Amino acid sequence: MDSQEKLEALGVAAQYDLCGACCNPKNDPKAHRQRGHMERWVYPAALPDGRSILLMKVLMSNVCENNCLYCVNRRGNDQPILSFAPQELASLFMRMFYANLVQGLFLSSAIFKSAVQTMDRMIKTVELLRYRYRFQGYIHLKVLPGAGISQLERAVKLADRVSVNLEAPSVSRLSKIAPQKRFSEELLSRIRLLSRLIKQANHGKRYGPKGQTTQFVVGAAGESDTEILGISKNLYDKLDLSRIYFSAFQPAVGTPLDGLKPTPLLREHRLYQTDFLFRRYGFSMEEIGFTEEGNLPLGKDPKTIWAEGHPEYFPVEVNTAPKELLLRIPGFGPITVKRILHIRTEHRIRSPDQLKRMGAVIKNASGYVLLDGHLLGRSQSSQLEIWKPEPVSFGLSAVPLPV
Ligand code: SF4
Structure with a gap:
């Protein structure tokens, strides 16, 4: 198989990784799943500074040692084994860059043989881009669970964005969908260390040119929105994450979870709206309204629910x-x-x-x-009559991050 064919296949396989830059100001729930119309491995993305670019989003390899129950690349899944060599991928990217098809790279991978070996190949690819080809543009590098400490240091030095996928909000939830991943030792500890390294690279500032993101699979482990948002708020406040991505679970054919109901995209959308309230509007966890089950009501956006519950502030x-x-x-x-x-x-x-x-x-x-x-609009008295707050409760706090 030639490099272009590999790119087609490994670009499709990368669709489940939400890129740190793949966000949109309108928080459209479908936007981060969109690909460019030209090629399947080109994904439109909005940079943190608001600029929009096209990313080549691709996996280094689709063969994994792990057995995450929702993943098409899990061990034993019957699919052709594909893998790039660092030089092959670096030169392919530069060809696409010079052809003006992409302006940046998002590089992720399944764990091929071992996390450390795969991470080495990914880092080597980025080193070739930065030092041999002098590519100065945007690079997002995924950090694999179990990557070594020196690899984290290298990743922060080379890339604009790094990310460790947390996937679930706690040890027990993660064990239901990714039994081989160790929540605290392999994931949270790496996020903590990356946070320190990024702060150093940004000269002590909480936010700067370097940043890290993470991602949750929503709905596959039976977790509530309270659990996801509780840890998300702490990740923003304590570990300075730049963005958190929520991916509504969609069952993939041939995986152990392919009989599970898909998570409504509206749930993902409500999570993004709340995330936006945390980051851009100064809301605290206690100000978000949740149903008895600890979920965000789907019928109304969380800001309207807050306003309906707090008439003392209005008009x-x-x-x-x-x-x-x-x-x-x-x-x-x-x-x-x-x-x-x-x-x-x-x-x-x-x-x-x-x-x-x-x-x-x-x-x-x-x-x-x-x-x-x-x-503005209806008279205040008629507006008050129309207000019929959904049965939600406020006042839940974010749980501390596990040590
Ligand atoms: S670590 Fe899990 S989610 Fe990542 S590629 Fe392997 S099986 Fe898939």
Whole structure:
């Protein structure tokens, strides 16, 4: 099989790894699964600085020593064995780069023979790109469970983004879907060390040009959203993760979990919305509403649920409210709030059209906003009658990270 054919096959196999950069400002649940229309191994991605680029997303190898129950590359799965040599992959990437098909690389792998050996081949590939081909662009390097300490140091030095897939929120949940992976020793300990190395590389700053991400498979281990979000909040707060990705479990044919029901994409979407509330709106875990089962209600977005549960904050006068309160209004995003803060230094905001032009979603904000003293949308009393909060409870805290 020639390199191009391998790229086709190993690019398809890489679709289950969500790239650290594969995110979109609108948090569209399907967006990170999209591939470029040209080739199956090209994935559109948004960089942390907002730029959009095309990544070559590919596996070094599709043969794994592990036996994760949801994975198409698990040991014993009946498929042709494919693997790149470092030089082969590096030169192939550069050809695609010079042909202007891609601008960056996302490199992951199944564990071929051993984690350390596979990681060596991945690092070698990136070294060739950085030192032989002088490639300065974006590289995201997956760190495999069980990778060595010196390999982590090398990965942080070479790549813009690194990631260890945590997959599940606790030891017991992980053992249900990936019995060979050791949650604390192989995964969390690596995330901790990467966090320290990245901070050093960013000259002591929590966030800088280097960063790390992680990923959860949602719904395969029977975990609740509270469990996933609890550990996610701690990973952001304590270990400075740049992003966390949620992948709704979709059963793959031929795997032990192929009879399990798929997780609704809407659940994944609600997790992303809550993640956004943590990172961009300053919400705490205690402010998120959960059902009795510890899940996010699917019927409404988490910010609206918070607003419905806290009528004492509303309506908010757009012309005078502080930034923190403006960010709490349903239908107002960080960009809209930034524009409001700027515009109101020049003149008062009086009409819904002005708000709309600044990016506000008027139907969501209706009933929560005063425009120069006038309630936007329905009258406040009728709005209060319409509010029928779903049975949710607030006040759950994030559990500490296991040692
Ligand atoms: S470690 Fe698990 S998830 Fe990763 S490739 Fe191997 S079997 Fe799949």
